Structure formats: C-alpha cells, structure tokens
Amino acid sequence: MTQSDASCLALPADLLAAEEAMLQAALAAVGSGDGQRWAASLRFEGLRLLPVAVRLARALIAAGQDLLMVWPDAGAAALARRDAEDLKEVILDFNQLKRAESDLPDTRLLLAVNPSPADYEEFQALCENHAGVVLMLNGRLERSEEHTSELQSQPEHVC
Secondary structure, eight states: OOOOOOOOOOSSSSSHHHHHHHHHHHHHHHOSOOOEEEEEEHHHOOOHHHHHHHHHHHHHHTTOOOOOEESSSSSHHHHHHHHHHHGGGGGEEEHHHHHHOOOSSSOOOOEEEOOGGGGGHHHHHHHHHOOOOOEESOOOOOOOOOHHHHHSOOOOOOO
C-alpha cells in the first residue's frame, strides 16, 4: 500500500451505508465552522432522491440540527410533505422560502434538495440571503453561457 492509498475510502456496500457516511461528513462539515456552503451527492443508478432526502433530514434533526428542507418547485415540496408528514412544517419550495424571509436572519441549516441548472440564479440568491449553513443534496448546478461572461470577473460562488 502506498501512502496515497492510505487516505482512500472504501466504497459503501449499499445505499444505507452511503447515506450514513454522507450524514457523518455533513455533520462534520456543518459543525466545522469552515464554510457556509456545502454540497453532498449520491450517485446510484435509478436513485429515488425523495426518500434519501427525508432520511437525511430526519437524521440531521435527530443529531440536533434545526433545519429547513427546500425543493426547487412546489410539486416536489408537496410530495415531500405527503411522504414525510412529521417534517411538513420544515419543507418549503424556493418561492415559499423567498416569501417567508423576514428581517431577522435565519440561521437554520438549509437542506436544498436537487436544484438544477434552471434554478441557478434563484438558488444563488437564496444562498446569498441565508444567514445559516446551506447543504445542497444532489444539486446539478451549471452556469448558463450568458452568465459565464458576466460572472468571470466575480469571485466564484459556492453553494
């Protein structure tokens, strides 16, 4: 075994092992104070993200995190509320979160589930306006061509 092999992690045996590893990494990242914007991704063929996101939210709450789970659209948020009635008070879509913003800074952990390239600008604004840590789950963000030249002179935003 070479020195570089020693730092390699074994692939998880199954989805639940991957979720546990992701939970531990997320808790370490959120608790580190090293940053406000984190991303976690699971790449499994045919993965249904809703049950994974619900299990992650429940585990984060059980670990003492005060959180909001946000989905890019109202339909996905409604499905999440249907499947996780115990979390319905903390599940919002992007538009609901924007409307709910107040003068007081919200420092809850923001678990943003599956934002896509079409959500880039809206998600970026949510990140910039959120006072707490943002954890993006399985985000697929890319900058569009028209915004690439506009943002080249600005520092990289990581959400």
